[in-house]
Amino acid sequence: MRFVEAGGARLSVIGLGTWQFGSKDWGYGDAYASGETARIVTRALDLGVTLIDTAEVYGRGASERIVGQAIAQRRHEVFLATKVLPILPTAAFVEHHGRMSAQRLAVDHIDLYQVHWPNPVVPLSWQMDGMRRLRESGVVRHVGVSNFSLGRWQAAENDLGGPVLSNQVQYSLAARKPDRDLVPYAQANDRVVIAYSPLAKGLLSGRYDAEHLPTNSARVNDPIFLPTNVTRAAPLIATLREIAAAHDTTAAQVALAWVISHPNVVAIPGASSVEQLEANVAAAELDLTDDELRELTAASDAFAPESGAGAWAQVVKRRVHK
Numbered sequence: 001m002r003f004v005e006a007g008g009a010r011l012s013v014i015g016l017g018t019w020q021f022g023s024k025d026w027g028y029g030d031a032y033a034s035g036e037t038a039r040i041v042t043r044a045l046d047l048g049v050t051l052i053d054t055a056e057v058y059g060r061g062a063s064e065r066i067v068g069q070a071i072a073q074r075r076h077e078v079f080l081a082t083k084v085l086p087i088l089p090t091a092a093f094v095e096h097h098g099r100m101s102a103q104r105l106a107v108d109h110i111d112l113y114q115v116h117w118p119n120p121v122v123p124l125s126w127q128m129d130g131m132r133r134l135r136e137s138g139v140v141r142h143v144g145v146s147n148f149s150l151g152r153w154q155a156a157e158n159d160l161g162g163p164v165l166s167n168q169v170q171y172s173l174a175a176r177k178p179d180r181d182l183v184p185y186a187q188a189n190d191r192v193v194i195a196y197s198p199l200a201k202g203l204l205s206g207r208y209d210a211e212h213l214p215t216n217s218a219r220v221n222d223p224i225f226l227p228t229n230v231t232r233a234a235p236l237i238a239t240l241r242e243i244a245a246a247h248d249t250t251a252a253q254v255a256l257a258w259v260i261s262h263p264n265v266v267a268i269p270g271a272s273s274v275e276q277l278e279a280n281v282a283a284a285e286l287d288l289t290d291d292e293l294r295e296l297t298a299a300s301d302a303f304a305p306e307s308g309a310g311a312w313a314q315v316v317k318r319r320v321h322k
């Protein structure tokens, strides 16, 4: 395993995302929630993963509970990250929710506590006050944000009166916005970008096409899985496969290797099985050449998925006709 060291923290470049744990959005079922998840966590730790990411909203607390149980005997090996859903995030709300998450996780501290989404209505300063209180009382070690623009990230740092370690954002060969300013900011300022959906929710594995689309709500409700977009992704997936073949590996592993080839970036892929987790961890050891990285970036540049209001209208239409 390789690590990113920044802002006094050390995170494995491949972490484990756990939205899937106990969540109806992914629909992996009871056997997954009650058995496979624990095996995934144990295997991840065995293979040197330290970063585990969850959130109070995943499975309405189920993910945090599952993670808490799975790491109980190995807490010291984990850099544990969770998130507050900022519905009406006064300082007291953030503080209370941080303590509730720690309770569900059965830990005395959370390594990274993140504001899940920006709330444009409630002042950021209130949320950072809550974060400061949690940090001062030792419940939280590092403060993070998620889905924040660079301006908001910096505003959060202003309100906190110090560094906000990380910004967790969608970042993959199918979602390149963080390249513009978030990744350069992290690299220049000893911060971290935590890449979520680094496989574009599995699209970049090449397992799906317009005739074989996933049916769970996490993906049906995402415009990236519109048949037109899956079809448009075909050349990018072909490039991934071609480079994967040269390394005797898979498209998914190449997609992850591209993400973590960027300094100060770590990825937190989710996994529906232990085998996927093992493959994802192995991507940390995959060295792509500069030419291959350039080829992937060019294939990604050429991928223009339909987005915006038109794409969302199609998502709604598909749901209505289901």
Ligand SMILES: NC(=O)c1ccc[n+]([C@@H]2O[C@H](COP(=O)([O-])OP(=O)(O)OC[C@H]3O[C@@H](n4cnc5c(N)ncnc54)[C@H](OP(=O)(O)O)[C@@H]3O)[C@@H](O)[C@H]2O)c1
Pocket: 016, 017, 018, 019, 020, 053, 054, 116, 146, 147, 168, 169, 195, 196, 197, 198, 199, 200, 201, 202, 203, 205, 207, 252, 253, 268, 269, 270, 271, 272, 275, 276, 277, 279, 280
């Ligand atoms: N902060 C936020 O707002 C936010 C938003 C989304 C996610 N997240 C976090 O980021 C994590 C990861 O994102 P994500 O789950 O949305 O997307 P992802 O990691 O890009 O995709 C995960 C899915 O890809 C497939 N997959 C995983 N490894 C694979 C492999 N080696 N080969 C083939 N297929 C593979 C699996 O689905 P199938 O096997 O069913 O195809 C798996 O459930 C989440 O668990 C969560 O912790 C955060």
